[in-house]
Structures are given as C-alpha cells and as structure tokens.
Amino acid sequence: MKKIHEKLMQSMMERKKSLIDMESSRSLEKMTETELSRGDAMDVAGMNSEKEMNIAMRLRSSQEIKLIDKAVEKMRRGIYSICEKCEEPIEAKRLKAKPYVQYCLTCQEELEKSED
C-alpha cells in the first residue's frame, strides 16, 4: 500500500471511530432530553424538529461510515482513488479533504447537476 494511502486509511479509521462515538453519545443525550421536556407543548414542538434533525444527522453519519467502509475495501483491492464513474484518478486534493469520495470533481459536478 502507498504511504499516502496508509495515511488516508488511518484518518478514515479515526473519522469512523468518532462518528460511532458521536452516535452513541447522541442517543444517550436524547434520552435525557426526552425525559426532561415531556408534557410541555412548546418543548414537544421543538423536540420534533430537533428529532428530525437528529435523524438526518444520524442518516448522514451512517452514510459516511458506509462510504468509509467502501473506501477501505477499495484500498484492499487496490482500486482506491479511482473515480467510480469515469475510472480516472481522483484529484489528490479531493482525497485529502474527503478520503472516501467516490468520484472525481468532474463526475461529482455532473451528478450534482443531474440531481437538480
């Protein structure tokens, strides 16, 4: 494995760990908050949007964990840092910012455009 990949792998593992830690601390916090704000209509309203946000955040972090797993798997198979769409190498700058990106900048932009 390339040295740079080893570094990225390490940072992804750390990121994954902190995502998992966040998950568990969040669910604990949530329980206490729910206990405290029970019965107050205003609080319940606020809690709902907060709950939705919490779910969205959870979804995002579980997606991130999946992407990290995928990237680690690609490293093992020796196809890491290759764009999944055009199969060109992904820009090193992109990988440094987000080691688990799946596409090069060009493909990412195209995907985002087609999502609109």
Ligand SMILES: [Zn+2]
């Ligand atoms: Zn591409």
